Amino acid sequence: MKGIIFNVLEESVTTEFGAGTWDDLLEAAKVDGAYASVGAYPDEQLYALVGAASSALKIPPDDVLRWFGVRALPLLAERYPGFFGRHTTTRGFIVTLDSIVHPEVNKLYPGSETPKFEFDTSSPDVLVMFYRSKRMLCPLVEGLARGAADVYGETVTIQHTECMRQGAPHCRFELTFAKKNPGT
Numbered sequence: 797m798k799g800i801i802f803n804v805l806e807e808s809v810t811t812e813f814g815a816g817t818w819d820d821l822l823e824a825a826k827v828d829g830a831y832a833s834v835g836a837y838p839d840e841q842l843y844a845l846v847g848a849a850s851s852a853l854k855i856p857p858d859d860v861l862r863w864f865g866v867r868a869l870p871l872l873a874e875r876y877p878g879f880f881g882r883h884t885t886t887r888g889f890i891v892t893l894d895s896i897v898h899p900e901v902n903k904l905y906p907g908s909e910t911p912k913f914e915f916d917t918s919s920p921d922v923l924v925m926f927y928r929s930k931r932m933l934c935p936l937v938e939g940l941a942r943g944a945a946d947v948y949g950e951t952v953t954i955q956h957t958e959c960m961r962q963g964a965p966h967c968r969f970e971l972t973f974a975k976k977n978p979g980t
């Protein structure tokens with residue numbers, strides 16, 4: 797996993813819980829915490845940090861991943877405004893993940909292994925999103941989608957109808973977006 801992901805995790809933890817908590821997590825996870833954004837680090841280090849956060853906060857690891865996704869996306873939006881500024885809706889942004897965002901990420905971070913997304917856009921109301929990755933980080937996907945909705949001033953309702961962790965060939969999500977504070 798590329799260092800940028802660890803950088804964003806550090807910023808998320810430090811902003812919400814303070815620098816001391818990040819140091820505690822590094823110690824509990826037995827990692828040194830020196831992450832260069834373009835460097836590549838074993839996925840196990842991310843899982844160890846998520847596990848340490850799960851123990852410290854007494855919440856399941858998948859909830860840590862969801863929390864991280866919500867926090868990470870606005871930070872990515874700050875670092876890479878170009879991916880976001882050309883869209884006015886969460887849906888418009890998300891459908892470019894596989895055609896623009898992650899391919900550009902692969903250029904910026906050679907050797908990155910981004911997941912595969914596919915979309916069924918036949919319904920104007922419900923965006924169907926398919927996620928495939930050997931890492932099976934579907935709770936992170938949910939969090940990132942929620943974080944993206946925050947960026948666009950929307951809410952998103954997520955139904956996770958098929959899951960790779962239960963043997964499906966992909967995770968399938970139904971995303972329904974609404975504007976926050978409609979009418980204001």
Ligand code: HEM
Binds near residue numbers: 901905909910933937
């Ligand atoms: C809603 C929007 C997004 C979703 C759902 C998403 C999803 C994911 C997930 C789940 C992963 C973990 C790897 C895996 O599952 O195999 C990942 C990796 C990554 N994503 Fe995204 N992503 C989003 C937006 C972005 C944006 C805006 C950037 C901008 C830089 C980005 C950059 C990356 C990078 C650098 C990795 C690490 C790949 C590696 O280390 O090999 N993603 N993405």
